[in-house]
Amino acid sequence: MPPVIALLRRHASLMVIAAIGTAAAVALWQKRGSGAVLEALLHAWDLFLFIAPSLLAGLLLAGALRQLLSPGALARWMGAESGWFGLLVATVAGTLTPGGPMAAFPLVLVLAGAGADRGALVAYILGWGLNGFQRLLVYEVPLLGPEFTAMRFLLTAWMPVLAGWGARRIPIAWEPPR
Amino acid sequence: MNGAQIFLWLLAAIAMGFCARRGALPVRRAMAETGQSLAKILPLFAVALPMAAFLAELIPADAASGWIGPESGLSGIAVGAVAGGFMPGGPFVTFPLVIAFAKAGAGVPQMTALVTGWAIYGIHRIITWEYPVLGWRFVALRMLAGLPLPILAGILAEAVGAVVPVTLGRP
Numbered sequence A: 001m002p003p004v005i006a007l008l009r010r011h012a013s014l015m016v017i018a019a020i021g022t023a024a025a026v027a028l029w030q031k032r033g034s035g036a037v038l039e040a041l042l043h044a045w046d047l048f049l050f051i052a053p054s055l056l057a058g059l060l061l062a063g064a065l066r067q068l069l070s071p072g073a074l075a076r077w078m079g080a081e082s083g084w085f086g087l088l089v090a091t092v093a094g095t096l097t098p099g100g101p102m103a104a105f106p107l108v109l110v111l112a113g114a115g116a117d118r119g120a121l122v123a124y125i126l127g128w129g130l131n132g133f134q135r136l137l138v139y140e141v142p143l144l145g146p147e148f149t150a151m152r153f154l155l156t157a158w159m160p161v162l163a164g165w166g167a168r169r170i171p172i173a174w175e176p177p178r
Numbered sequence B: 001m002n003g004a005q006i007f008l009w010l011l012a013a014i015a016m017g018f019c020a021r022r023g024a025l026p027v028r029r030a031m032a033e034t035g036q037s038l039a040k041i042l043p044l045f046a047v048a049l050p051m052a053a054f055l056a057e058l059i060p061a062d063a064a065s066g067w068i069g070p071e072s073g074l075s076g077i078a079v080g081a082v083a084g085g086f087m088p089g090g091p092f093v094t095f096p097l098v099i100a101f102a103k104a105g106a107g108v109p110q111m112t113a114l115v116t117g118w119a120i121y122g123i124h125r126i127i128t129w130e131y132p133v134l135g136w137r138f139v140a141l142r143m144l145a146g147l148p149l150p151i152l153a154g155i156l157a158e159a160v161g162a163v164v165p166v167t168l169g170r171p
Helices: A003-030 A034-068 A071-077 A083-097 A100-114 A118-131 A131-143 A144-154 A158-169 B003-021 B024-058 B063-068 B073-085 B089-101 B109-119 B122-136 B136-146 B149-163
Strands: none
Touching: A003 A034, A003 B024, A003 B089, A003 B122, A034 B003, A034 B063, A071 B024, A083 A100, A083 A118, A083 A158, A083 B003, A083 B149, A100 A118, A100 B122, A118 A131, A118 A158, A118 B024, A118 B109, A118 B136, A131 B003, A131 B089, A131 B109, A144 B109, A158 B136, A158 B149, B003 B024, B003 B089, B024 B089, B063 B073, B063 B089, B063 B109, B073 B109, B073 B149, B089 B109, B109 B136, B109 B149, B122 B136
16 A cells, blocks of 8 residues: 555544644634634534533443444345345444444455455445444534434435445446455 | 433443443453544544634635525535535544534535435545545445435435424534
């Protein structure tokens, strides 16, 4: 892997956010003075205090579930002949996968090696990306509120199954890279 | 603490209980992983929350109401879905920005499309993870299979909003 990608991977988010944040702070300071900047920082601190209890509980829950679950064990139900059931299993496995992209994408390779087909893998990644429980509980409920999160979850929970069904019909062959 | 937080702590306690039934080691591992996650997340929060707060102050109060406001309909949903793909990072960046947009007048269906578009089209994640780990063929397959879903999510959210009003943000 090129070192630039390795560096970007590790710190990309932090660098991008810091750059945007600094530019925004300077712009706000020029427009409305240092008082407005301080006030915005106070708002941010307020929001953090509001999120902190959910954040801690969500991380504890994710840490505990990681010891209890292993989505890879479900791969034998995700083969090309597994039909809708396989897509459903893949979606649920994705939803239960804790952690960020550094955990989820390598797991796709594990699942592919254990027999999951491309439809199930697409369903798995979308299940994780759309409705991964850790993101829902740690970030979405505290930040966007339980009402919005519940509505979005109910509206999109079935979508990975549909996308997996579609992916089985799209004529792009995919072999896991070695 | 509100109801959602109590529920979350209850779930965490139950899961930790199951860990404890398997012995001391899983409990210690779960605690250690929680600590590691916190160490990774806190620096991100330390920059992401102020960034979102500054942006929320800079964006004029009705800036979002035209393009992605509640009355913007399908075009606003499409704009939201595409904008979601360009969000520059994980949930700790995207969700505070969604709050800032909502404050500036963005509609709930449009923000549903944005969050769904971020989850499905998210370009930063494709560049840093999906392409290097799984290759462009997988990226193409998944993008094609998921292409209409963020728009669909926005349309469904609009239909739900017509029946049950849904609010976004702190209860």
